[in-house]
Amino acid sequence: MTPAAPRGRDQQPISTVTWIHRDELRANDYNPNTQAPPEHDLLKVSLLEDGWTQPLLVRPDLEIIDGFHRFTLSADPQVYALTDGYVPCVIKQHATRADQMLATIRANRARGEHGVLRMADIVRDMVDAEGLTFQQIMDRCGMEKEEVTRLYDRGGMTERGTQGKTAFSQGWVPR
Structure with a gap:
């Protein structure tokens, strides 16, 4: 059976954003997503102009499920200076490795394309x-x-x- 997302606004993971220092986070070992240099540069511009508008999704052990490229950019001196190296995160509770991999794939593929x-x-x-x-x-x-x-x-x-x-x-x- 496919697990259902929690119901109610207070139960949504986004309601529990917490700031975690980037040095405490770590990448997963399977993410198939890559980012070309122009998109990497654009993401940096986005962070510098718009700020942190989307948290990283992490496991309780602080392994990144989604947001690796934002995490990578958090080491850039200009981006780091925005929040002294802290990154907004949502912790996905009770995520098995399979759940984590599924969430990574969904997040990567759901972003869509520009017409x-x-x-x-x-x-x-x-x-x-x-x-x-x-x-x-x-x-x-x-x-x-x-x-x-x-x-x-x-x-x-x-x-x-x-x-x-x-x-x-x-x-x-x-x-």
């Missing part, structure tokens, strides 16, 4: 309605100039690279 057309709408709105410059978007969203330009342009985005072609290449045909 390119919606991203284009947001970039255009940030420039046209909010007055941000391309450089501000590049710096604060971890984007290259070409990416911002293409998103802002949006015109023909779904048709790019298909000029003169009547069908997609065989690379797009499932076998």
